[in-house]
Amino acid sequence: MPAFRERALAWLYTRPQARAWALVAPGGFWLLAFFMVPLLIMLVYSLMPRGTYGGVEPGFTLEHYARFFDPLYLQVLQRTFAWSIGCTVICLFLGYPVAYVIARSQRWRTFLLFLVVLPFWTSFLVRTFAMIFLMRDTGLINSWLLKLGMIDEPLTMLYTPFAVMAGLVYGFLPFMILPIYASLEKVDHSLLEAAEVLGARPAARFRRVTLPLSTPGVVAGSLLVFIPALGSFLTADLLGGAKQVMIGNLVQNQFSSARNWPFGSAASFIVMALVLAAVMLYLRVKDRSAGGAPPL
Amino acid sequence: MKTGLPKWLIAVTGVVYFFLHLPVLVLVVFSFNDSKFSVDWRGFTLQWYQRLLERPDILRGLKASLIVGGAATIISAVLGTLLALALGRQQFRGRRVLEGFLYVPIVTPEIVTGISLLLLFVLLKFPLGLATITIAHVAFCISFVVIVVLARIQGMDENLEEAAMILGADEITTFWKVTVPQLWPGILSGALLAFTMSFDDFVITSFVSGPGSSTLPIVVYGMVRKNVEPSINAISTIILLATAILIYLADRLARAK
Numbered sequence: 053m054p055a056f057r058e059r060a061l062a063w064l065y066t067r068p069q070a071r072a073w074a075l076v077a078p079g080g081f082w083l084l085a086f087f088m089v090p091l092l093i094m095l096v097y098s099l100m101p102r103g104t105y106g107g108v109e110p111g112f113t114l115e116h117y118a119r120f121f122d123p124l125y126l127q128v129l130q131r132t133f134a135w136s137i138g139c140t141v142i143c144l145f146l147g148y149p150v151a152y153v154i155a156r157s158q159r160w161r162t163f164l165l166f167l168v169v170l171p172f173w174t175s176f177l178v179r180t181f182a183m184i185f186l187m188r189d190t191g192l193i194n195s196w197l198l199k200l201g202m203i204d205e206p207l208t209m210l211y212t213p214f215a216v217m218a219g220l221v222y223g224f225l226p227f228m229i230l231p232i233y234a235s236l237e238k239v240d241h242s243l244l245e246a247a248e249v250l251g252a253r254p255a256a257r258f259r260r261v262t263l264p265l266s267t268p269g270v271v272a273g274s275l276l277v278f279i280p281a282l283g284s285f286l287t288a289d290l291l292g293g294a295k296q297v298m299i300g301n302l303v304q305n306q307f308s309s310a311r312n313w314p315f316g317s318a319a320s321f322i323v324m325a326l327v328l329a330a331v332m333l334y335l336r337v338k339d340r341s342a343g344g345a346p347p348l
Numbered sequence: 349m350k351t352g353l354p355k356w357l358i359a360v361t362g363v364v365y366f367f368l369h370l371p372v373l374v375l376v377v378f379s380f381n382d383s384k385f386s387v388d389w390r391g392f393t394l395q396w397y398q399r400l401l402e403r404p405d406i407l408r409g410l411k412a413s414l415i416v417g418g419a420a421t422i423i424s425a426v427l428g429t430l431l432a433l434a435l436g437r438q439q440f441r442g443r444r445v446l447e448g449f450l451y452v453p454i455v456t457p458e459i460v461t462g463i464s465l466l467l468l469f470v471l472l473k474f475p476l477g478l479a480t481i482t483i484a485h486v487a488f489c490i491s492f493v494v495i496v497v498l499a500r501i502q503g504m505d506e507n508l509e510e511a512a513m514i515l516g517a518d519e520i521t522t523f524w525k526v527t528v529p530q531l532w533p534g535i536l537s538g539a540l541l542a543f544t545m546s547f548d549d550f551v552i553t554s555f556v557s558g559p560g561s562s563t564l565p566i567v568v569y570g571m572v573r574k575n576v577e578p579s580i581n582a583i584s585t586i587i588l589l590a591t592a593i594l595i596y597l598a599d600r601l602a603r604a605k
Contacts, residue, residue, distance in 0.1 A: 061519060072440035079427035079490055083449045086487040090464035091456075097467055146364050153361040156353055164365075171368060173595045175548045177565055178584040181572050182371035185378070185581070192374055195387045225368060283457025285551055290572060300459045307463055307555065317467070320460045331455050 091324070098317035108314050116318035125302070129322075132299040135213075136281035139220040140228075143277045144270065146221070147228035151269070152262075154229070155236035168229050176223065180290050183219050184210060187291070211293030219287040224280055228273040235269030236262070268337060275334040282330070283323050299323055372588065379581035396582035406583065409567035416478055416563060417546040420485035425539040427486070428493025429531065435494070436501035450491045461488060462555035469556060476558030484556045485546040492545065493538035496602065500534025533604040540598035544591055 064071045098116055100108040119125055154164045171179065186192050187209040194206040209215050239262055247257045285300035292298070297305075299319055306316025382393035400406050434440065435447070453461070465484050469476060508530070512522040528535075550565040557566060564587070571580050 057520070064519075068438070069440055072434050072438035075430045075434035075438065076440070076442075076446060079431040079494075080446060080449065082423075082427055082486060083453070083490060086465065086468070086483055087453055087456075087461070088449065090468040091452075091460070093467045093471060094460070094464040146360070146367075149357050149360040150364045153353060153357055167365060167369065173544070173591055174372060175565070175584075175587050175591060177548075177550050177568060177572070178375070178587055179372060181568075181580060181584060182375040184572065185375055186371050190385065190387065192378075192387045222367065222371070225364070279455065280457070283459060285457075285459045300457065303459050303463060307466065313467070316463060320463050323457055324460050327455060327457060327460075331451075 094317045095321055097314050098321050100314055102312055102314050105311065116315045117322075119315060119318075120322070125319075128297055128299055128302050131297070132282060135217060135220065135298065136278050138217060139224060139281045140274050140277045142217070142221050143225050143228040144274060147225055147273065148232055148270070151229045151232035151236055154233050155239075165233070168226050168233075171226050176286060179223065180219060180286050183215070183222060183291060187215055187218070210291060211296065213292070213296055215291040216288050216296050216298075219291040220281050220284065223284070223287060224277045227276040227280070231272035231276060232266060232269040235266045235272075239265045271337045272334060275330050275337075279327050279330045279334075282326055375581050376585045376588065379578060379585045381578060384578065396578045397586075399577070399579045400582055400586075403579070405562070405567050406564070409562050409564040412478060412481075412561060413547055413564040416481045416485060417543045419482045420489060420546045421539050421543040423482070424486045424489035424493050424542045425535055428490045428538060428542075429497050429535050431490065432494045432497035432501055433527075436498050437506075450494055453488045453491045458549075458551035462552040465552070466555040476556055477561040480556045480558070481553055481561065481563065484552050485542075485549065488549075488552065489542035489545055492541050493535075496538035496541060497531065497534045499602075500531055500537075504530050533601045537598045537601040540594050540601070544594045544598070547594075548587075548591065 064074065097108055099112055099114070101111045101113050101115070103109040120129060150168070154161060154168070157164060184191070188194075189206040189208065189210070191210075193209070194203075197203045198206065243261050243265075244257055247261050252260065283300055284298065285304060288296055288298040288301050289304070292301075300323065303316050303320045303323065306312045306319065310316075378387065379396055380392050380394070381387075381389055382395070383390040431446070431450070435443070461484070465480070465487070466476075468474075469480050474480060509522055509526050512526045513519070517525065548565065549563075550569055553563050553566060554569070557563065562570075564583075568580065568583055568587075571577070571583070
């Protein structure tokens with residue numbers, strides 16, 4: 053239908069806004085209907101009284117949020133925070149030296165970077181199973197330690213806080229290394245030479261030149277580890293067992309066995325709010341360092 | 349100035365790389381081990397791979413994953429490319445809002461995405477199955493397609509399109525004959541990325557899948573929970589290999605001239 057086509061084109065030509073919206077509408081609708089609206093429904097659910105079979109009843113209540121002051125759930129929140137912070141700190145201490153070595157290396161740099169990026173593309177489920185394979189009672193670590201005679205009976209590693217922490221660090225460490233590397237790579241070498249000429253020893257050069265200049269990377273990396281750790285679910289689920297519950301597992305539990313959807317929604321909204329707060333912080337740091345941190 | 353690195357730094361780096369890669373390496377190696385329970389090396393075998401073929405649930409899961417992955421990839425590639433064209437080439441009101449919309453799926457924890465979509469589908473009385481999984485996957489893949497395609501658009505020469513128009517091509521002809529061919533590597537690379545993420549997803553899928561619509565990661569999760577056979581190592585190895593190939597292709601395409 054050439055006539056229709058001509059008319060449609062003419063219409064779009066005279067209205068640049070309409071042309072843009074024709075491009076935006078389908079994807080925009082999808083994001084609105086299947087991302088934003090569901091988040092809104094979740095918020096509304098978290099503010100309604102609990103009904104039977106997991107549903108809700110009409111009304112307004114803050115009781116689901118109030119439940120987080122119950123010691124049982126307060127403990128879950130505290131644990132989630134403590135582990136996320138612990139994971140971030142460990143990643144920082146392990147990741148900084150690695151980022152430093154990559155930034156200083158010449159010949160191996162591309163290969164070393166590739167090895168850091170590789171885990172991003174490895175299924176998280178598979179990686180978590182790999183940790184189980186190593187750490188379970190009949191796993192590789194125990195079998196080797198037994199064979200070497202270093203232990204007499206298998207160490208219990210799986211379903212302990214140790215296993216969850218190892219899994220979190222294993223999962224999120226690359227998020228720490230990359231931003232720190234990005235800011236270390238940009239450090240102007242002449243500054244270090246100047247410091248040396250002025251008599252600064254290597255330790256002082258690092259502490260007073262390199263370290264301050266890499267702060268944006270450290271902050272970005274810390275947030276990039278902290279954010280997914282806070283909302284993580286699989287790690288504690290598979291490596292932590294029933295006792296080592298994080299807030300992500302609490303949410304899942306409310307939607308499966310406990311069947312308290314409004315309470316689960318409240319827990320989920322708390323995770324979302326914490327994550328958004330961390331993202332805001334990240335964006336502010338990124339703006340201030342004028343592109344010092346890589347995009348999310 | 350000395351550029352040599354302290355030995356302890358190199359040692360720490362070595363340990364970290366070991367820690368990052370050893371677990372998966374061990375997993376792959378033991379998928380070929382001829383022993384059901386032991387983690388001692390008992391010789392090379394392919395029997396765990398053969399076992400996979402005898403399990404109907406794995407084959408069904410693979411089929412579901414391919415259907416969902418294919419559909420989600422096509423939809424998110426089309427919608428994502430249109431969005432990227434709008435962001436890269438047009439000035440319009442609501443641009444900032446759209447950019448915000450695109451950020452949200454990237455930062456939202458998977459568990460939050462999963463339950464919020466579950467709430468929506470239950471509210472609409474939409475039966476959970478392959479359709480709901482596909483809808484969910486598109487929702488979290490679009491943003492990544494937009495990022496990849498937008499990068500391509502920003503590196504593109506706008507003069508070519510202007511030249512085509514001056515030479516008398518209308519907008520639609522220009523789009524298909526000039527814009528799309530230039531964008532193609534970016535679109536394909538975004539699509540492969542979307543497929544990889546869809547193929548990999550467990551957390552979100554676990555909330556929006558219904559009985560009989562288990563994708564491969566859901567089946568694997570069930571196996572891991574029971575925690576028995578080396579077949580899990582075998583299926584893990586296959587997943588790793590498939591993802592590696594897809595990512596390699598996506599990367600090659602993204603760098604294509």
